[in-house]
Amino acid sequence: MSTASSTTLDTVANDRAQPDAAKAARRAVLRRRGAVWAARVGFAVVVLGGWELAARANLIDAFFYGQPSGIWKSLINLFRNGTEFGSIYANIWVTMQEALIGFAIGAVAGVIVGVALGQSRFLADVLGPYIKIVNAIPRIVLGSIFIVAFGIGTLPKILLAAVLVFFVVFFNAFQGVREVDRNILANAKVLGASRLQVTRHVIVPSALTWIIASLHSAFGFAIVGALVGEVLGAQQGLGLIIKNAQNQFDPNTVFAAMFLISALVLVAEWLIGKLEHWLLSWRPAAPSEASNAI
């Protein structure tokens, strides 16, 4: 968006015949950007301010629903004094570690199995019904089994995160392989490509658009897997902090942990976005990014 709009502006600015029009156009774009940001800040003020005021006026019960000032205090407390289970940084690190390792295992396995099944009609037909059955199981319940089987260390959380991620990535990779352009495939085969070369040069890059799209939601699932695992039984982690706060009727700390997690997910999303941009740099700009009509 930013690159596209700045190019447009540069071309307009270089057009010396109409310097005034260029200036006016630049002003119009800046004005619009300012309006968007003002509305964004206003929205946050209304929501958070309304919540705080309603809590202070006793319209909603801060004991159950918390209030923004209390959440802020909890956040400061978490960072200053740590928790019963060690510093907040240690807890964040544990949760992130579980989510990241689970994400990596699930994503890699999902891509490999998806690409393999996508290419083999026979395998896909044989395993299809079983995959549907496994997919229909509420997999979050597997967390209980993993905890029973592997104790309350990090391994069961990693496994749960990996299972949740696997299915999201797998289905996208599988579909992506199925969507490969028939002409391109035929052309590569006629040019003498081996099976491996077809996979490497045609199928995987083609499915990459689908796979990357799934990674965005998959990371959310990885975090969910790690947190649920921790709530079910853990020695450290943000899920444990949430569970503990719940037991102590402390909604503010629950919300504080929630905001921490969403901040982490946003950072991860941003990184995945960077990866997407790098891997899919060959793509033409989407129509929504390309133009900035003024």
Added chain:
Amino acid sequence: MADANNGRIEIESVTKRFLTPGGEVFTAISDVSFTVEPGQFCAVVGPTGCGKSTTLGMVSGLDRPSEGTVKVGGKVVDGITDGVSFMFQADALLPWKTVLANVALGPVFKGAGKAEAQARARDWLRRVGLAGFEDRYPHQLSGGMRKRVAMAAALINEPKILMMDEPFGALDVQTKAIMSNELLGLWEQSRPAVLFITHDLDEAVALADRVVVMTSSPGTVKAVYDIDLPRPRGSVQEIRFEPRFLELQHQIWDTLREEVERAYARTAGGPVTEGKAA
């Protein structure tokens, strides 16, 4: 091209049936026989749905005949035919590879090293007039330029057979004429056998040595014409005004019109107006 017989395509009483999703048997082509000599430019014309593309699929080995045999260079096609290149109406370029990498795919698939493949690709891009565009992606090129890349990619392995499935069908008239001239120029240099599918009779007569007219549903060969216009043909726009061109064009059109009208009536389901092709 050690063996003179190398690029000879013999299609002998080939029938191809498909099972439709509804469970019915659909006969795409029935008892089709014709031969393309090595180095010959053969055009196949016919109405929509006459199994032209099915025929190409079987010559390249992507598909098998239900009955009959397809031989290339005297050998029955079994698996992907060696020394064949394809050009489609739609782009078959990899959008995530640069122009250079796309053209270099042929040698890479044949086991050439990266440096050698790229050097050859550069040479071919120069031959199709695209030097300086090596690092572009296909979506950054115009339709005509993408066709030239596809041509370079198809010819780089020096195929003995070049199969073209309405390669210029999606281009505007001017670009199509330019591309046809360039195709003839490149073809004269290495002279592979060409199997060229089109529904444009003018294009077929202007380019080919032999025109095969097919009927539709099921596809059969209705007639085969040898085009005795001298080579090199020169500009395809000019040749359209030669008396011999017009004579041949009329002759073939008389055969083709009936088929086009029949096919049109079937798809439109209404009374037949003057045909749409040519």
